[in-house]
Amino acid sequence: MRSAFFLSIWLLSFGALAAPSDVATLDRSTWPEQLSNPTLFDVASRAEILTFARALLVSEAWDEDSLKQRLGLRIINMASIDAVRQRLWQQLLANYNFAQQSCDQDASFCFLVEDMDTLREQAGKFQLGDDSYYARWAEPSRAFHEQYLDELLRKAALFPQTTSEIERFGDYERNGDELNDRLFLLTFDSAANLAPDNTPWLTEYLRKSNMNGTFFVLGSEVQSRLEQRSVANLQALYSQQCVGVQGWEYRSHSHWQDWQDSIERSVELVKGKLPENYVPLFRPPYGQRRADAQPFFNAQGLQVALWDIDPQDGAGKLKGEQSGQRVLTLMLLWRHGVINFNARQDAVKTALPWLLTQTAQSGIGWEDCQDAFR
Structure with a gap:
């Protein structure tokens, strides 16, 4: 020893x-x-x-x-x-x-x-x-x-004056605590952005790796994609992956008067265009949401999808391998959980392959996105 x-x-x-x-x-x-x-x-x-x-x-x-x-x-x-x-x-x-x-x-x-x-x-x-x-x-x-x-x-x-992923408001909010030991879920924020457009690379990389993840999209960005490309193209993009929503715009949903409409419009669009991929999950931008929102989410059949392993790759805070190293350290610390990469940032294209290489023989598992949060 x-x-x-x-x-x-x-x-x-x-x-x-x-x-x-x-x-x-x-x-x-x-x-x-x-x-x-x-x-x-x-x-x-x-x-x-x-x-x-x-x-x-x-x-x-x-x-x-x-x-x-x-x-x-x-x-x-x-x-x-x-x-x-x-x-x-x-x-x-x-x-x-x-x-x-x-x-x-x-x-x-x-x-x-x-x-x-x-x-x-x-x-x-x-x-x-x-x-x-x-x-x-x-x-x-x-x-x-x-x-x-x-x-x-x-x-x-x-908290709770400024809400975040640090705490939950109820069982309708999920953050990965319920996952088994050594089991992790990949999620990706801002995953319908046209520029930079990392989602095609990410989804193809996951398919080639026989893996999947949950991609959280903004309704406005899905609409922009559909104005330039076909529904079939959108469906091919997310083939074998899961798609949740982040609302219509990337802004705090804690004090926004139209927060309910933001979510409802996004769900209607994504559910209609991606019925095979849609999962009833809302990922709040910045982790910010209302404390009294449970009746709304219950009525909509939605769960709030939080996270507990943050790569800090948003806004370019950490670059590629730095982000992957942070994620791996937190995986060792928490032993299970939800990782929330940012699909808008190029760092994920380095961090994700590095992470999968480092953990390939470690005995961990990756949760299927269709089984998560059930």
């Missing part, structure tokens, strides 16, 4: 103030092993879980003023932050329990974790020494999980 000791600079590093616009990414080449079998996936998973758990534990010592400064906010919702922290701890415990099932095959990062108290205890003691086989990975991973936790806590601090 390779020993695991944590770097002593943890508390000092948490004093640094990161800009709210920063997004976390991790150079996966710092990890010394390929994910060439399910056991090695678990080893890497245990390492990321313990590192994030350490960051979460340290964050509990911050008072409200410290959090405001760190997150760059004047007003924060402490009750929301506390609720999200509790949910994260529950996820970490469940994930570590899955990840430690292979400890008899490789004991790296295996510690006695039986319940929440022992998880917190092990997170508090987790260290890597300079002589560790994983020493080169330790500091980049620590920095990644600090910044990633900042991202989550900032969204929690703003």
Whole structure:
């Protein structure tokens, strides 16, 4: 068993103030092993879980003023932050329990974790020494999980005044929590855009890989495609894929007076032109939607499709392989979930093939888009 000791600079590093616009990414080449079998996936998973758990534990010592400064906010919702922290701890415990099932095959990062108290205890003691086989990975991973936790806590601090994917309003909203361990769903936002037009490349790549995904489209962009191309062309484009809606325009649906019409028009168009591909899912732009919308979605037979693994490829924040590396790190941390690539950004054409190559022998699975959220 390779020993695991944590770097002593943890508390000092948490004093640094990161800009709210920063997004976390991790150079996966710092990890010394390929994910060439399910056991090695678990080893890497245990390492990321313990590192994030350490960051979460340290964050509990911050008072409200410290959090405001760190997150760059004047007003924060402490009750929301506390609720999200509790949910994260529950996820970490469940994930570590899955990840430690292979400890008899490789004991790296295996510690006695039986319940929440022992998880917190092990997170508090987790260290890597300079002589560790994983020493080169330790500091980049620590920095990644600090910044990633900042991202989550900032969204929690703003919720529900500013809605996002950080929390659900009810069972009609789905975010991948219900997927089995090691199972992931590919989704793509802004997937009917004409320029840049990455959707043909994406759908063809998935078909050649014997895979599928859920493509969320704007009604206005589907209409624009139909003005230039035939219905048959549209149907060929999305062959063997699933198509949900993001509304008529890419704008927040939380305070838009016509938000219901936006969704209804889009559903009518997509369902009519792509009956074989349509799935009754609404992906809210920016994750923003109304807290009181359940009666509408129930009446429409729709579910709200959120996500829990964000490649941060929107608006060019992260480039190709950087985005893929972030996704892989979060897959190791959360062990299942919904990935939301942005089809409008060219980064996906690099990130997706890189990700599939890295995970080809890792024992993970990809959820069929027709089975998701049922």
